[in-house]
Amino acid sequence: MQIFGSRELMEDVHQRDLCIGCGACVDLCPYFRNYRGKTSQLFPCTLEQGRCYAYCPKAEVDLNELTRITNGADYDGRPLGSYKTILGTRAGENMQGVEAQSGGTVTALLTFAMQTGLIDVAVLTDRQALIPIARMVTDWQDIAACATSKFTAAPTIAALNSAVREGFQSVGVVGTPCQMTAVAQMRSNPLGKPEHTVPVALTVGLFCNWSLDTRRLMSVLSEKMDTAFIRKMDIPPPPANILRIDTKNGPIKISLSEIKPLIPHTCFICMDLTAELADLAVGMYEGRQGWNTLIVRSDTGARLVDRARDAGFIEAAEIPAENKAHLSRAAAEKKERSLRTLIRRELINTENGRRAAVRIPPQIVKRILATDTH
Numbered sequence: 001m002q003i004f005g006s007r008e009l010m011e012d013v014h015q016r017d018l019c020i021g022c023g024a025c026v027d028l029c030p031y032f033r034n035y036r037g038k039t040s041q042l043f044p045c046t047l048e049q050g051r052c053y054a055y056c057p058k059a060e061v062d063l064n065e066l067t068r069i070t071n072g073a074d075y076d077g078r079p080l081g082s083y084k085t086i087l088g089t090r091a092g093e094n095m096q097g098v099e100a101q102s103g104g105t106v107t108a109l110l111t112f113a114m115q116t117g118l119i120d121v122a123v124l125t126d127r128q129a130l131i132p133i134a135r136m137v138t139d140w141q142d143i144a145a146c147a148t149s150k151f152t153a154a155p156t157i158a159a160l161n162s163a164v165r166e167g168f169q170s171v172g173v174v175g176t177p178c179q180m181t182a183v184a185q186m187r188s189n190p191l192g193k194p195e196h197t198v199p200v201a202l203t204v205g206l207f208c209n210w211s212l213d214t215r216r217l218m219s220v221l222s223e224k225m226d227t228a229f230i231r232k233m234d235i236p237p238p239p240a241n242i243l244r245i246d247t248k249n250g251p252i253k254i255s256l257s258e259i260k261p262l263i264p265h266t267c268f269i270c271m272d273l274t275a276e277l278a279d280l281a282v283g284m285y286e287g288r289q290g291w292n293t294l295i296v297r298s299d300t301g302a303r304l305v306d307r308a309r310d311a312g313f314i315e316a317a318e319i320p321a322e323n324k325a326h327l328s329r330a331a332a333e334k335k336e337r338s339l340r341t342l343i344r345r346e347l348i349n350t351e352n353g354r355r356a357a358v359r360i361p362p363q364i365v366k367r368i369l370a371t372d373t374h
């Protein structure tokens with residue numbers, strides 16, 4: 001993996017409009033800050049190599065190397081990444097009364113992980129009105145307060161940097177696929193310094209096709225409502241084609257055609273729908289409201305799911321083959337679409353000293369482009 005400093009981070013990520021505001025470069029040093037969803041550099045820094053560049057999920061990400069370190073195998077471009085099993089799940093009898101996004105699987109698993117000592121802190125995403133906030137949660141009773149999806153890109157990983165600095169030893173992190181890529185880079189300790197060890201014990205990724213720019217969403221929604229009264233947001237499955245916002249005065253529905261222009265450009269170069277570098281990945285369960293689709297990838301994830309099921313924290317069931325096929329098709333479409341954009345923008349596998357956003361082996365590029373997504 002090629003590692004540079006903050007000057008190159010500004011050139012490669014900010015000037016190309018690729019920053020998703022994940023927070024991985026925030027709170028490492030005094031220079032990078034996130035304010036209302038946007039990450040900025042306050043002062044220049046002259047270090048030739050920095051963790052800011054090394055952790056960023058949009059700068060010189062060597063997917064083969066990262067997948068090898070995280071999953072123990074080469075990156076092969078399969079739509080859903082490597083996994084052990086896919087289940088339908090929802091929060092179990094021990095988690096009654098939590099208002100979650102769909103099945104509450106994420107909140108239930110994190111609560112169980114903290115109650116049983118697998119993690120000593122959870123890195124989660126809260127919000128104030130529409131502004132997503134990175135949170136370190138140390139009491140299992142506070143995990144549910146961060147439930148539900150904030151559909152804006154969030155600086156969640158800044159809280160992981162804070163947790164490491166404060167000396168936590170077993171961190172659980174929940175985040176989108178780009179955030180899981182940042183966490184995988186952090187765990188691989190790219191600069192090889194013992195003091196940079198990031199003790200992550202559990203990663204739970206969320207499926208993500210796109211997110212929304214916080215500031216632009218604020219400007220659109222503040223014309224329609226008082227954003228302080230938002231209770232929950234949801235993007236119901238097709239054919240609904242809306243963003244539904246529950247407020248204390250009732251629901252408001254906004255057409256996706258009005259919302260989609262607020263997607264940051266960088267989401268269109270993102271090849272990962274299902275958080276391929278996480279221990280577990282969770283999304284909606286199409287056709288079964290109140291449930292989740294759960295992809296179990298690692299041994300850590302599998303053990304947690306088994307124990308949480310036995311202890312009544314989650315319920316799990318088989319998922320129909322047609323749901324798996326549909327998810328796989330959606331993931332393959334995102335991969336192919338984003339790969340074509342990466343190629344068109346000359347952001348992948350660049351040569352002659354030009355830095356890339358992503359590197360993957362050329363034969364895998366060919367394989368993804370040849371995948372039949374219809």
Ligand SMILES: Cc1cc2nc3c(=O)[nH]c(=O)nc-3n(C[C@H](O)[C@H](O)[C@H](O)COP(=O)(O)OP(=O)(O)OC[C@H]3O[C@@H](n4cnc5c(N)ncnc54)[C@H](O)[C@@H]3O)c2cc1C
Pocket residue numbers: 099100101102103104105106107108123124125126132146147148149150151152153154156174175176206207208209210211212282283284285292
């Ligand atoms: C931006 C975004 C886009 C998504 N797109 C899809 C999609 O296309 N298809 C699909 O099936 N599912 C998508 N999801 C996932 C889905 O909305 C649910 O998060 C998932 O199904 C888990 O449901 P749950 O009931 O278990 O979550 P809950 O138990 O309610 O827990 C939700 C967790 O998500 C975390 N979180 C909330 N907002 C963010 C954020 N912005 N960034 C990082 N972490 C966050 C919270 O910390 C919390 O722990 C998306 C989520 C987000 C945040």
Ligand code: SF4
Pocket residue numbers: 009013014018019020021022023024025026039052055056057058
């Ligand atoms: S690490 Fe995250 S917040 Fe920082 S520049 Fe990269 S994408 Fe933006």
Ligand code: SF4
Pocket residue numbers: 020153176177178179208209210211266267268270271272
């Ligand atoms: S589409 Fe990709 S880059 Fe955009 S928020 Fe989702 S995971 Fe991050």
